[in-house]
Amino acid sequence: MRQTIIIIGVILVLALLTVVPMYNSYNKMVVYDEQVKASWSQVENVYQRRLDLIPNLVNTVKGAANFEKETLTQVMEARAKATQVTIDPSKMTKENFEQYQEAQGKVSSSLSRLLVSVENYPQLRATESFKELQSQLEGTENRIAVERRKFSELVMEYNAYIRKFPKNIYASWFNFKEKPYFTAEKEAAKAPTVKF
Amino acid sequence: MNYPTKSLSESNMKKIKQHLRAIISFTFVALLFLNPFLVNGQNDIPARPEPPRLVNDMAGLLSAEEQTALERKLVTYYDSTSTQIAIVVVKSLNGYDINDMAVRIGQKWGVGQKGKNNGIVILIKPKINNENGKVCIVNGYGVEALVTDALSKRIIENEITPAFREGQYYQGLNKATNVLFSLLKGEFSADQYMAKNKKKKKGTSPLIPIIIVIIIIIIVSNRRSQGPRSFSHGGADIPFWMLMGGMMNSGRSGNDFGDFNSGGGDFGGFGGGDFGGGGASGEW
Numbered sequence: 001m002r003q004t005i006i007i008i009g010v011i012l013v014l015a016l017l018t019v020v021p022m023y024n025s026y027n028k029m030v031v032y033d034e035q036v037k038a039s040w041s042q043v044e045n046v047y048q049r050r051l052d053l054i055p056n057l058v059n060t061v062k063g064a065a066n067f068e069k070e071t072l073t074q075v076m077e078a079r080a081k082a083t084q085v086t087i088d089p090s091k092m093t094k095e096n097f098e099q100y101q102e103a104q105g106k107v108s109s110s111l112s113r114l115l116v117s118v119e120n121y122p123q124l125r126a127t128e129s130f131k132e133l134q135s136q137l138e139g140t141e142n143r144i145a146v147e148r149r150k151f152s153e154l155v156m157e158y159n160a161y162i163r164k165f166p167k168n169i170y171a172s173w174f175n176f177k178e179k180p181y182f183t184a185e186k187e188a189a190k191a192p193t194v195k196f
Numbered sequence: 197m198n199y200p201t202k203s204l205s206e207s208n209m210k211k212i213k214q215h216l217r218a219i220i221s222f223t224f225v226a227l228l229f230l231n232p233f234l235v236n237g238q239n240d241i242p243a244r245p246e247p248p249r250l251v252n253d254m255a256g257l258l259s260a261e262e263q264t265a266l267e268r269k270l271v272t273y274y275d276s277t278s279t280q281i282a283i284v285v286v287k288s289l290n291g292y293d294i295n296d297m298a299v300r301i302g303q304k305w306g307v308g309q310k311g312k313n314n315g316i317v318i319l320i321k322p323k324i325n326n327e328n329g330k331v332c333i334v335n336g337y338g339v340e341a342l343v344t345d346a347l348s349k350r351i352i353e354n355e356i357t358p359a360f361r362e363g364q365y366y367q368g369l370n371k372a373t374n375v376l377f378s379l380l381k382g383e384f385s386a387d388q389y390m391a392k393n394k395k396k397k398k399g400t401s402p403l404i405p406i407i408i409v410i411i412i413i414i415i416v417s418n419r420r421s422q423g424p425r426s427f428s429h430g431g432a433d434i435p436f437w438m439l440m441g442g443m444m445n446s447g448r449s450g451n452d453f454g455d456f457n458s459g460g461g462d463f464g465g466f467g468g469g470d471f472g473g474g475g476a477s478g479e480w
Binding site for chain 1: 295296299334344345346348349404407408410411412414415418471472473474475476477
Protein backbone atom coordinates (compact mmCIF):
# COMPACT_ATOMS: atom_id res chain seq x y z
CA MET A 1 0.00 0.00 0.00
CA ARG A 2 2.72 2.40 1.08
CA GLN A 3 4.83 1.42 -1.87
CA THR A 4 2.09 2.21 -4.37
CA ILE A 5 1.56 5.62 -2.77
CA ILE A 6 5.28 6.34 -3.09
CA ILE A 7 5.30 5.19 -6.68
CA ILE A 8 2.26 7.30 -7.54
CA GLY A 9 3.85 10.25 -5.73
CA VAL A 10 7.09 9.89 -7.69
CA ILE A 11 5.19 9.66 -10.95
CA LEU A 12 3.18 12.74 -10.03
CA VAL A 13 6.29 14.72 -9.16
CA LEU A 14 8.00 13.64 -12.38
CA ALA A 15 4.93 14.59 -14.37
CA LEU A 16 4.84 18.01 -12.71
CA LEU A 17 8.55 18.44 -13.37
CA THR A 18 8.01 17.86 -17.07
CA VAL A 19 4.67 19.59 -17.48
CA VAL A 20 5.57 22.86 -15.76
CA PRO A 21 8.64 23.67 -17.86
CA MET A 22 6.75 22.51 -20.94
CA TYR A 23 3.91 24.85 -20.08
CA ASN A 24 6.35 27.72 -19.52
CA SER A 25 8.30 27.17 -22.68
CA TYR A 26 5.14 26.78 -24.73
CA ASN A 27 3.94 30.17 -23.50
CA LYS A 28 7.32 31.72 -24.16
CA MET A 29 7.32 30.32 -27.68
CA VAL A 30 3.93 31.88 -28.31
CA VAL A 31 5.24 35.25 -27.15
CA TYR A 32 8.35 35.02 -29.33
CA ASP A 33 6.25 33.90 -32.26
CA GLU A 34 3.93 36.87 -31.90
CA GLN A 35 6.87 39.26 -31.65
CA VAL A 36 8.30 37.90 -34.88
CA LYS A 37 4.94 38.25 -36.61
CA ALA A 38 4.51 41.82 -35.43
CA SER A 39 8.00 42.65 -36.57
CA TRP A 40 7.32 41.09 -39.96
CA SER A 41 4.33 43.34 -40.48
CA GLN A 42 6.64 46.30 -39.82
CA VAL A 43 9.02 44.97 -42.45
CA GLU A 44 6.18 44.69 -44.95
CA ASN A 45 5.01 48.19 -44.01
CA VAL A 46 8.31 49.83 -44.82
CA TYR A 47 8.71 47.89 -48.06
CA GLN A 48 5.17 48.92 -48.97
CA ARG A 49 6.11 52.48 -48.19
CA ARG A 50 8.84 52.25 -50.78
CA LEU A 51 6.49 50.74 -53.34
CA ASP A 52 4.10 53.64 -52.69
CA LEU A 53 6.83 56.16 -53.44
CA ILE A 54 7.67 54.66 -56.82
CA PRO A 55 4.73 56.04 -58.87
CA ASN A 56 5.60 59.53 -57.63
CA LEU A 57 9.23 59.06 -58.48
CA VAL A 58 8.47 57.70 -61.93
CA ASN A 59 6.08 60.55 -62.67
CA THR A 60 8.60 63.14 -61.59
CA VAL A 61 11.37 61.60 -63.64
CA LYS A 62 9.10 61.17 -66.64
CA GLY A 63 8.80 64.94 -66.73
CA ALA A 64 12.46 65.29 -67.67
CA ALA A 65 12.98 65.50 -71.41
CA ASN A 66 13.69 62.18 -73.13
CA PHE A 67 14.41 60.20 -70.00
CA GLU A 68 15.24 56.57 -70.82
CA LYS A 69 11.90 54.78 -70.96
CA GLU A 70 13.41 51.39 -70.32
CA THR A 71 14.74 52.21 -66.88
CA LEU A 72 11.33 53.49 -65.88
CA THR A 73 9.44 50.45 -67.16
CA GLN A 74 11.88 48.19 -65.34
CA VAL A 75 11.14 49.97 -62.07
CA MET A 76 7.39 49.79 -62.65
CA GLU A 77 7.57 46.11 -63.57
CA ALA A 78 9.64 45.27 -60.50
CA ARG A 79 7.15 47.20 -58.41
CA ALA A 80 4.17 45.40 -59.94
CA LYS A 81 5.76 42.03 -59.21
CA ALA A 82 6.69 42.99 -55.68
CA THR A 83 3.13 44.09 -54.88
CA GLN A 84 1.98 40.57 -55.64
CA VAL A 85 4.41 38.88 -53.30
CA THR A 86 3.25 39.08 -49.72
CA ILE A 87 3.68 36.63 -46.89
CA ASP A 88 1.15 35.51 -44.34
CA PRO A 89 3.42 35.53 -41.28
CA SER A 90 1.86 32.36 -39.88
CA LYS A 91 2.72 30.53 -43.09
CA MET A 92 6.23 31.83 -43.53
CA THR A 93 8.57 29.31 -45.11
CA LYS A 94 12.06 29.49 -46.45
CA GLU A 95 10.69 29.38 -50.00
CA ASN A 96 8.16 32.18 -49.85
CA PHE A 97 10.56 34.25 -47.79
CA GLU A 98 13.18 33.93 -50.51
CA GLN A 99 10.60 34.84 -53.13
CA TYR A 100 9.73 37.95 -51.18
CA GLN A 101 13.36 38.90 -50.76
CA GLU A 102 14.01 38.35 -54.44
CA ALA A 103 11.06 40.51 -55.51
CA GLN A 104 12.11 43.34 -53.22
CA GLY A 105 15.72 42.91 -54.28
CA LYS A 106 14.68 43.51 -57.88
CA VAL A 107 12.93 46.70 -56.82
CA SER A 108 16.13 47.80 -55.06
CA SER A 109 18.34 47.13 -58.04
CA SER A 110 16.00 48.73 -60.58
CA LEU A 111 15.68 51.76 -58.31
CA SER A 112 19.41 52.16 -57.99
CA ARG A 113 19.73 51.93 -61.78
CA LEU A 114 17.12 54.65 -62.07
CA LEU A 115 18.94 56.86 -59.58
CA VAL A 116 22.22 56.35 -61.40
CA SER A 117 20.71 57.45 -64.70
CA VAL A 118 19.09 60.46 -63.02
CA GLU A 119 22.64 61.70 -62.46
CA ASN A 120 22.74 62.63 -66.12
CA TYR A 121 19.87 65.06 -65.63
CA PRO A 122 21.17 67.85 -63.39
CA GLN A 123 18.09 69.96 -64.06
CA LEU A 124 15.82 67.22 -62.82
CA ARG A 125 17.97 66.70 -59.77
CA ALA A 126 17.73 70.37 -58.91
CA THR A 127 13.94 70.39 -58.80
CA GLU A 128 12.28 70.62 -55.41
CA SER A 129 9.96 67.74 -56.14
CA PHE A 130 12.83 65.44 -56.92
CA LYS A 131 14.69 66.56 -53.81
CA GLU A 132 11.65 65.82 -51.65
CA LEU A 133 11.30 62.39 -53.19
CA GLN A 134 14.98 61.77 -52.74
CA SER A 135 14.78 62.55 -49.03
CA GLN A 136 11.68 60.38 -48.64
CA LEU A 137 13.38 57.56 -50.46
CA GLU A 138 16.47 57.91 -48.29
CA GLY A 139 14.33 57.76 -45.16
CA THR A 140 12.46 54.76 -46.48
CA GLU A 141 15.64 52.87 -47.27
CA ASN A 142 16.84 53.59 -43.74
CA ARG A 143 13.57 52.36 -42.33
CA ILE A 144 13.85 49.17 -44.37
CA ALA A 145 17.35 48.58 -43.03
CA VAL A 146 16.20 49.14 -39.44
CA GLU A 147 13.11 46.93 -39.63
CA ARG A 148 15.02 44.15 -41.39
CA ARG A 149 17.61 44.22 -38.64
CA LYS A 150 14.96 44.15 -35.91
CA PHE A 151 13.11 41.30 -37.58
CA SER A 152 16.24 39.23 -38.07
CA GLU A 153 17.29 39.76 -34.46
CA LEU A 154 13.90 38.58 -33.22
CA VAL A 155 13.90 35.54 -35.49
CA MET A 156 17.38 34.58 -34.34
CA GLU A 157 16.23 34.82 -30.75
CA TYR A 158 13.16 32.73 -31.51
CA ASN A 159 15.14 30.13 -33.47
CA ALA A 160 17.74 29.84 -30.75
CA TYR A 161 14.96 29.35 -28.19
CA ILE A 162 13.05 26.60 -29.97
CA ARG A 163 16.16 24.70 -31.00
CA LYS A 164 17.58 24.21 -27.54
CA PHE A 165 17.05 20.91 -25.74
CA PRO A 166 14.51 20.03 -24.44
CA LYS A 167 12.45 22.85 -25.90
CA ASN A 168 13.08 21.49 -29.38
CA ILE A 169 10.88 18.51 -28.46
CA TYR A 170 8.01 20.67 -27.29
CA ALA A 171 8.49 22.92 -30.30
CA SER A 172 8.04 19.97 -32.64
CA TRP A 173 4.97 18.78 -30.71
CA PHE A 174 3.33 22.16 -30.96
CA ASN A 175 4.58 22.78 -34.47
CA PHE A 176 6.84 25.75 -33.87
CA LYS A 177 9.16 25.78 -36.82
CA GLU A 178 12.42 27.57 -37.43
CA LYS A 179 11.87 30.84 -39.26
CA PRO A 180 13.94 32.35 -42.04
CA TYR A 181 15.57 35.76 -41.66
CA PHE A 182 17.37 38.30 -43.80
CA THR A 183 20.91 37.57 -44.76
CA ALA A 184 23.16 40.50 -45.44
CA GLU A 185 24.61 39.07 -48.65
CA LYS A 186 21.32 39.12 -50.52
CA GLU A 187 20.86 41.72 -53.21
CA ALA A 188 18.07 43.42 -51.31
CA ALA A 189 20.40 44.21 -48.45
CA LYS A 190 22.29 46.71 -50.53
CA ALA A 191 20.15 49.77 -50.19
CA PRO A 192 20.31 51.85 -53.33
CA THR A 193 22.40 54.90 -52.61
CA VAL A 194 20.22 57.94 -52.81
CA LYS A 195 23.04 60.43 -52.38
CA PHE A 196 24.64 62.31 -55.21
CA MET B 197 64.24 53.47 -38.54
CA ASN B 198 67.20 51.83 -40.22
CA TYR B 199 66.62 48.72 -42.24
CA PRO B 200 69.52 46.30 -42.70
CA THR B 201 70.80 46.53 -46.21
CA LYS B 202 72.02 42.91 -46.22
CA SER B 203 69.45 40.19 -46.92
CA LEU B 204 68.38 38.30 -43.83
CA SER B 205 70.05 35.02 -43.04
CA GLU B 206 68.01 31.83 -43.14
CA SER B 207 67.92 31.29 -39.38
CA ASN B 208 66.59 34.80 -38.91
CA MET B 209 63.92 34.14 -41.47
CA LYS B 210 62.85 31.01 -39.61
CA LYS B 211 62.63 32.91 -36.36
CA ILE B 212 60.55 35.60 -37.98
CA LYS B 213 58.26 32.99 -39.47
CA GLN B 214 57.79 31.38 -36.06
CA HIS B 215 56.99 34.72 -34.52
CA LEU B 216 54.56 35.50 -37.27
CA ARG B 217 52.80 32.19 -36.78
CA ALA B 218 52.54 32.83 -33.06
CA ILE B 219 51.15 36.29 -33.66
CA ILE B 220 48.64 35.03 -36.21
CA SER B 221 47.39 32.22 -34.02
CA PHE B 222 47.18 34.57 -31.06
CA THR B 223 45.09 37.10 -33.00
CA PHE B 224 42.93 34.25 -34.29
CA VAL B 225 42.20 33.06 -30.76
CA ALA B 226 41.67 36.63 -29.62
CA LEU B 227 39.23 37.20 -32.48
CA LEU B 228 37.34 34.06 -31.52
CA PHE B 229 36.89 35.45 -28.03
CA LEU B 230 35.96 38.85 -29.35
CA ASN B 231 33.58 37.36 -31.88
CA PRO B 232 30.33 37.92 -30.01
CA PHE B 233 31.21 41.58 -29.67
CA LEU B 234 32.26 41.91 -33.29
CA VAL B 235 29.06 40.29 -34.50
CA ASN B 236 26.98 42.65 -32.44
CA GLY B 237 29.08 45.55 -33.54
CA GLN B 238 27.72 47.30 -30.49
CA ASN B 239 31.13 48.33 -29.22
CA ASP B 240 31.59 50.54 -32.29
CA ILE B 241 28.60 52.52 -31.12
CA PRO B 242 29.38 55.13 -28.47
CA ALA B 243 28.33 54.02 -24.99
CA ARG B 244 25.51 55.75 -23.21
CA PRO B 245 26.97 58.74 -21.32
CA GLU B 246 27.16 58.50 -17.53
CA PRO B 247 25.70 60.70 -16.12
CA PRO B 248 23.24 60.97 -18.99
CA ARG B 249 23.61 64.06 -21.12
CA LEU B 250 21.73 65.22 -24.19
CA VAL B 251 24.70 67.00 -25.75
CA ASN B 252 27.63 64.65 -26.28
CA ASP B 253 30.54 66.18 -28.13
CA MET B 254 33.20 63.51 -28.52
CA ALA B 255 35.15 65.42 -31.15
CA GLY B 256 35.57 68.83 -29.52
CA LEU B 257 33.42 70.67 -32.02
CA LEU B 258 31.68 72.87 -29.48
CA SER B 259 33.15 74.96 -26.69
CA ALA B 260 32.25 74.15 -23.10
CA GLU B 261 29.93 77.16 -22.91
CA GLU B 262 28.19 76.20 -26.13
CA GLN B 263 27.69 72.66 -24.88
CA THR B 264 26.23 73.90 -21.61
CA ALA B 265 23.93 76.31 -23.41
CA LEU B 266 22.64 73.61 -25.77
CA GLU B 267 22.31 71.11 -22.94
CA ARG B 268 20.28 73.56 -20.86
CA LYS B 269 18.07 74.34 -23.81
CA LEU B 270 17.39 70.69 -24.60
CA VAL B 271 16.85 69.71 -20.97
CA THR B 272 14.36 72.54 -20.51
CA TYR B 273 12.55 71.37 -23.57
CA TYR B 274 12.57 67.79 -22.31
CA ASP B 275 11.21 68.89 -18.93
CA SER B 276 8.19 70.51 -20.48
CA THR B 277 7.45 68.01 -23.24
CA SER B 278 9.23 64.70 -22.36
CA THR B 279 10.64 64.78 -25.89
CA GLN B 280 14.37 64.10 -25.95
CA ILE B 281 16.63 65.56 -28.59
CA ALA B 282 20.16 64.20 -28.32
CA ILE B 283 23.07 65.84 -30.10
CA VAL B 284 26.02 63.53 -30.64
CA VAL B 285 29.32 64.46 -32.26
CA VAL B 286 31.63 61.57 -33.10
CA LYS B 287 35.14 61.53 -34.50
CA SER B 288 34.50 58.58 -36.77
CA LEU B 289 31.53 56.59 -38.03
CA ASN B 290 33.53 53.34 -37.74
CA GLY B 291 32.37 52.26 -41.16
CA TYR B 292 28.69 52.73 -40.45
CA ASP B 293 26.33 54.69 -42.61
CA ILE B 294 25.57 57.86 -40.65
CA ASN B 295 21.83 57.14 -40.47
CA ASP B 296 22.50 53.59 -39.32
CA MET B 297 24.83 54.76 -36.58
CA ALA B 298 22.36 57.43 -35.43
CA VAL B 299 19.54 54.86 -35.21
CA ARG B 300 21.77 52.47 -33.29
CA ILE B 301 22.79 55.22 -30.88
CA GLY B 302 19.15 56.14 -30.38
CA GLN B 303 18.21 52.52 -29.68
CA LYS B 304 21.21 51.77 -27.51
CA TRP B 305 20.81 54.86 -25.37
CA GLY B 306 17.03 54.76 -25.49
CA VAL B 307 16.53 58.37 -26.54
CA GLY B 308 12.89 59.34 -26.01
CA GLN B 309 10.26 57.76 -23.79
CA LYS B 310 9.43 54.10 -23.92
CA GLY B 311 6.10 53.64 -25.64
CA LYS B 312 6.02 57.23 -26.84
CA ASN B 313 9.23 56.83 -28.84
CA ASN B 314 9.59 60.59 -28.92
CA GLY B 315 13.33 60.87 -29.32
CA ILE B 316 15.44 62.60 -31.94
CA VAL B 317 19.14 62.06 -32.53
CA ILE B 318 21.24 64.63 -34.35
CA LEU B 319 24.50 62.94 -35.22
CA ILE B 320 27.48 64.90 -36.53
CA LYS B 321 30.80 63.74 -37.88
CA PRO B 322 32.96 66.82 -38.35
CA LYS B 323 34.96 67.63 -41.44
CA ILE B 324 38.38 66.07 -40.97
CA ASN B 325 41.08 66.87 -43.55
CA ASN B 326 39.60 65.91 -46.91
CA GLU B 327 36.69 63.95 -45.51
CA ASN B 328 33.39 65.70 -45.84
CA GLY B 329 31.51 66.57 -42.70
CA LYS B 330 28.36 64.55 -42.26
CA VAL B 331 25.22 65.24 -40.31
CA CYS B 332 21.92 63.47 -39.91
CA ILE B 333 18.68 63.79 -38.00
CA VAL B 334 16.85 60.57 -37.13
CA ASN B 335 13.43 60.59 -35.57
CA GLY B 336 11.80 58.12 -33.22
CA TYR B 337 8.61 56.38 -34.33
CA GLY B 338 6.54 58.80 -32.26
CA VAL B 339 7.72 62.00 -33.92
CA GLU B 340 7.89 60.79 -37.53
CA ALA B 341 4.52 62.33 -38.29
CA LEU B 342 5.58 65.79 -37.09
CA VAL B 343 9.16 65.77 -38.35
CA THR B 344 8.98 63.99 -41.67
CA ASP B 345 11.97 62.90 -43.72
CA ALA B 346 11.52 65.79 -46.12
CA LEU B 347 11.38 68.27 -43.24
CA SER B 348 14.48 66.77 -41.64
CA LYS B 349 16.24 67.22 -44.96
CA ARG B 350 15.10 70.84 -45.12
CA ILE B 351 16.35 71.54 -41.63
CA ILE B 352 19.72 70.10 -42.54
CA GLU B 353 19.94 72.01 -45.80
CA ASN B 354 18.56 75.31 -44.53
CA GLU B 355 19.77 75.58 -40.95
CA ILE B 356 22.61 73.18 -40.32
CA THR B 357 24.94 72.83 -43.29
CA PRO B 358 25.06 76.54 -44.26
CA ALA B 359 26.12 77.44 -40.70
CA PHE B 360 28.50 74.47 -40.43
CA ARG B 361 30.22 75.50 -43.63
CA GLU B 362 31.08 78.81 -41.93
CA GLY B 363 32.31 76.93 -38.88
CA GLN B 364 29.34 78.16 -36.85
CA TYR B 365 28.44 74.85 -35.29
CA TYR B 366 26.61 76.20 -32.27
CA GLN B 367 24.54 78.60 -34.36
CA GLY B 368 23.55 75.84 -36.76
CA LEU B 369 22.48 73.49 -33.98
CA ASN B 370 20.73 76.29 -32.12
CA LYS B 371 18.65 77.16 -35.17
CA ALA B 372 17.96 73.54 -36.03
CA THR B 373 16.71 72.75 -32.53
CA ASN B 374 14.51 75.87 -32.60
CA VAL B 375 12.88 74.65 -35.78
CA LEU B 376 12.50 71.14 -34.33
CA PHE B 377 10.85 72.54 -31.19
CA SER B 378 8.40 74.53 -33.22
CA LEU B 379 7.56 71.60 -35.50
CA LEU B 380 7.12 69.28 -32.52
CA LYS B 381 4.91 71.75 -30.69
CA GLY B 382 2.84 72.21 -33.77
CA GLU B 383 3.60 75.87 -33.29
CA PHE B 384 3.85 76.24 -36.98
CA SER B 385 2.97 73.61 -39.48
CA ALA B 386 5.29 71.89 -41.87
CA ASP B 387 3.73 73.92 -44.63
CA GLN B 388 4.58 77.14 -42.92
CA TYR B 389 8.19 76.10 -42.44
CA MET B 390 8.39 75.26 -46.10
CA ALA B 391 6.74 78.54 -47.02
CA LYS B 392 9.14 80.49 -44.85
CA ASN B 393 12.05 78.95 -46.63
CA LYS B 394 10.50 79.61 -49.98
CA LYS B 395 10.67 83.31 -49.19
CA LYS B 396 14.26 83.08 -48.02
CA LYS B 397 15.30 81.35 -51.17
CA LYS B 398 13.88 83.98 -53.48
CA GLY B 399 16.21 85.16 -56.14
CA THR B 400 18.35 82.05 -56.32
CA SER B 401 17.23 81.04 -59.77
CA PRO B 402 14.11 82.08 -61.65
CA LEU B 403 14.15 78.77 -63.50
CA ILE B 404 13.45 76.53 -60.53
CA PRO B 405 9.89 77.71 -59.74
CA ILE B 406 8.99 77.44 -63.42
CA ILE B 407 10.31 73.87 -63.57
CA ILE B 408 8.41 73.03 -60.38
CA VAL B 409 5.18 74.42 -61.78
CA ILE B 410 5.64 72.46 -64.99
CA ILE B 411 6.32 69.27 -63.06
CA ILE B 412 3.30 69.84 -60.83
CA ILE B 413 1.15 70.30 -63.90
CA ILE B 414 2.54 67.11 -65.40
CA ILE B 415 2.03 65.16 -62.21
CA VAL B 416 -1.46 66.50 -61.66
CA SER B 417 -2.50 65.76 -65.20
CA ASN B 418 -1.00 62.29 -64.99
CA ARG B 419 -2.78 61.67 -61.76
CA ARG B 420 -6.04 62.86 -63.20
CA SER B 421 -5.73 60.53 -66.12
CA GLN B 422 -4.90 57.58 -63.90
CA GLY B 423 -7.71 58.20 -61.49
CA PRO B 424 -7.39 58.44 -57.72
CA ARG B 425 -4.58 56.56 -56.12
CA SER B 426 -3.09 56.76 -52.69
CA PHE B 427 0.56 57.71 -52.70
CA SER B 428 1.28 58.19 -49.09
CA HIS B 429 1.30 55.34 -46.68
CA GLY B 430 -0.28 55.22 -43.27
CA GLY B 431 -1.23 58.87 -43.33
CA ALA B 432 1.97 59.85 -41.57
CA ASP B 433 3.52 61.51 -44.57
CA ILE B 434 2.71 64.84 -45.99
CA PRO B 435 2.38 64.31 -49.71
CA PHE B 436 5.26 66.02 -51.40
CA TRP B 437 3.16 68.17 -53.70
CA MET B 438 1.64 69.73 -50.63
CA LEU B 439 5.09 70.38 -49.23
CA MET B 440 6.10 71.90 -52.52
CA GLY B 441 3.05 74.09 -52.71
CA GLY B 442 3.63 74.97 -49.12
CA MET B 443 1.10 77.80 -49.08
CA MET B 444 -1.90 75.92 -47.76
CA ASN B 445 -2.46 78.05 -44.69
CA SER B 446 -0.53 81.25 -44.71
CA GLY B 447 -2.34 82.76 -41.72
CA ARG B 448 0.61 82.50 -39.34
CA SER B 449 3.54 82.89 -41.66
CA GLY B 450 4.80 85.86 -39.69
CA ASN B 451 6.02 83.49 -37.00
CA ASP B 452 9.60 83.96 -35.99
CA PHE B 453 11.73 81.31 -34.32
CA GLY B 454 12.26 82.96 -30.97
CA ASP B 455 15.11 81.96 -28.74
CA PHE B 456 14.34 79.54 -25.97
CA ASN B 457 16.06 80.76 -22.86
CA SER B 458 14.48 79.85 -19.56
CA GLY B 459 16.34 78.05 -16.81
CA GLY B 460 17.08 74.34 -16.88
CA GLY B 461 16.70 71.41 -14.56
CA ASP B 462 18.70 68.22 -14.27
CA PHE B 463 18.31 65.75 -17.05
CA GLY B 464 16.66 62.65 -15.63
CA GLY B 465 18.11 60.13 -18.06
CA PHE B 466 17.15 58.43 -21.26
CA GLY B 467 13.77 56.78 -21.41
CA GLY B 468 14.08 53.76 -23.72
CA GLY B 469 12.56 55.16 -26.91
CA ASP B 470 12.78 53.23 -30.14
CA PHE B 471 13.68 54.31 -33.67
CA GLY B 472 12.52 53.16 -37.06
CA GLY B 473 15.04 54.84 -39.33
CA GLY B 474 13.06 57.91 -40.32
CA GLY B 475 15.06 61.06 -40.91
CA ALA B 476 17.54 62.51 -43.33
CA SER B 477 21.23 63.22 -43.76
CA GLY B 478 23.46 65.75 -45.42
CA GLU B 479 27.08 66.69 -46.00
CA TRP B 480 29.12 69.83 -45.94
